[in-house]
Structure formats: structure tokens, C-alpha cells
Amino acid sequence: MNKNIAFLFILLIPIMMGCKELVVTYADSGTTVHLAVDQILKIELPANASTGNDWRKISYNDSVLISMGKPNYV
Numbered sequence: 001m002n003k004n005i006a007f008l009f010i011l012l013i014p015i016m017m018g019c020k021e022l023v024v025t026y027a028d029s030g031t032t033v034h035l036a037v038d039q040i041l042k043i044e045l046p047a048n049a050s051t052g053n054d055w056r057k058i059s060y061n062d063s064v065l066i067s068m069g070k071p072n073y074v
Helices: 002-018
Strands: 022-025 041-044
Touching: none
Parallel strands: 022 041
Antiparallel strands: none
């Protein structure tokens, strides 16, 4: 039984590693990032929508990147 659990865990490691999201911030501006297929890119930028301080996309290739939801202000 323990061998089966260990084997299953070993099989799941690459799947779990491939599912991690990549988080970029303002400090990463101007850098190149590489993503795996279906990997999530999370962009965290300082903003305050109530003061008009927010970010907007200029353009991106819709066949490469898909926006998932609306901005989340914390």
C-alpha cells in the first residue's frame, strides 16, 4: 500500500510543478518571462482605483494570453 502511495506521489510531482502560477510585479518590468502551456501568469501591481491610480493593458495577443476575471484591488 505504501509503495502505491509513493508511486502516485512521484507521478503527481511533475503535474503539481507545472500548475504553479508565475507572479510578476512592477520590479519585473522590462524582463522576459517564460511560461509552460496552461501555466498561469499573475501580475501584481500597486493600484488604487478610487484615486484613479490603476493599470490598463495596451495590447496583447489573445491567442497567447487570456484574461481571467476582473482586477482585484487589495
